[in-house]
């Protein structure tokens with residue numbers, strides 16, 4: 001039964017419509033389902049699941065911007081799969097809320113900034129990691145190469161250096177194991193995880209239900225952090241912390257540390273948040289970037305011409321952006337067209353809240369549809385088209401658009417936005433400066449996505465050649 005004042009949407013009596021929506025969403029046609037409900041019920045709609053869980057969808061830019069700025073909408077739901085990952089407690093940053101979320105978000109932001117986030121030192125780390133990647137890529141020039149997951153280690157290492165002052169090389173079994181479990185995590189944590197509505201399924205079908213991969217991921221990361229913490233504790237110099245772990249360990253020594261969740265267990269969950277939030281998203285963006293450059297070779301040529309003319313062969317720097325407007329506009333169009341997290345991360349209401357003439361009850365799950373904003377035909381005109389020019393002014397400068405919100409907006413916007421923007425710009429510019437990407441003859445390329453909480457392209461290959 002829909003509560004009084006709840007946003008309109010299908011009721012349990014319309015079971016056929018709900019079943020159709022579930023089947024289509026599981027098949028990957030979430031966009032079609034959302035468009036159908038939006039047309040029928042409006043830009044804010046909701047329904048109550050058979051479990052009693054209330055679900056509200058917000059689709060338009062102005063509404064999302066306003067809701068995300070309101071503290072009432074800044075919670076995270078108690079979803080089974082999220083809680084499994086943090087030992088049935090609300091820990092970490094991504095799936096936490098309230099006072100500990102706010103303290104740990106501020107702590108992470110402050111210390112990651114001190115450790116180089118968005119600074120020049122970060123730029124040289126990105127360039128070092130690019131050279132490692134390029135060395136590997138050069139061995140496969142001219143052959144069809146699977147692009148999916150190609151960039152995970154590069155991106156993981158950029159973060160790993162800030163968090164643990166280490167890098168992992170390709171032959172390190174931990175690196176491969178870690179990347180595989182993060183991927184499993186994204187495939188299993190999302191709305192398609194059946195244990196979110198029927199937790200008992202974990203006892204009958206632990207693998208299929210996604211429960212076992214989640215536990216594997218959690219235990220692997222906790223084990224890894226336990227080791228890192230021991231190593232760090234034995235060499236900790238309180239007057240000169242090397243990385244995020246050192247800074248967290250120092251905070252763990254304060255008298256009220258337990259109460260504020262400065263604990264080893266929370267450090268492991270925050271580590272999971274940073275690596276899962278930071279690795280999969282940025283490396284998947286690079287996958288989309290390569291796919292789109294292969295699908296649109298003319299755009300690739302224009303970016304390469306701009307890079308050649310502006311840099312004359314030297315490596316790019318983040319401060320080159322004003323001289324590379326077409327490259328920037330292409331990245332903006334990639335992030336619009338790819339929209340990695342089309343419903344952001346699920347929000348929840350911390351109290352009953354009045355919104356746009358409706359009442360959204362406390363503990364409702366609220367999905368902010370960034371994907372609908374990016375694909376709104378009323379605003380973009382031709383949202384399906386891949387057209388970097390939409391982010392350029394008539395005289396060729398970058399046109400920033402407040403409706404481009406791949407990192408979310410408001411109180412819970414992405415904590416890694418500065419890092420991700422820099423990584424994306426630097427790695428994209430380096431890759432296109434060094435290599436020319438083309439399609440494998442006969443291979444059909446499409447924008448269709450795979451089965452994961454992060455929008456990933458289907459598996460595809462490309463051929464790349466070194467540019468002279």
Ligand code: HEM
Nearest residue numbers: 094277278281282285341344345407408412414415416420
């Ligand atoms: C292209 C890359 C990235 C994209 C598109 C992206 C996008 C997002 C989005 C849409 C959200 C959810 C916003 C919301 O719930 O309203 C988010 C949250 C978050 N992201 Fe990112 N992100 C990226 C890279 C990163 C990186 C590199 C890091 C790590 C340093 C990171 C860490 C986080 C964290 C910790 C949160 C949770 C913030 C909170 O709940 O308070 N992300 N990101």
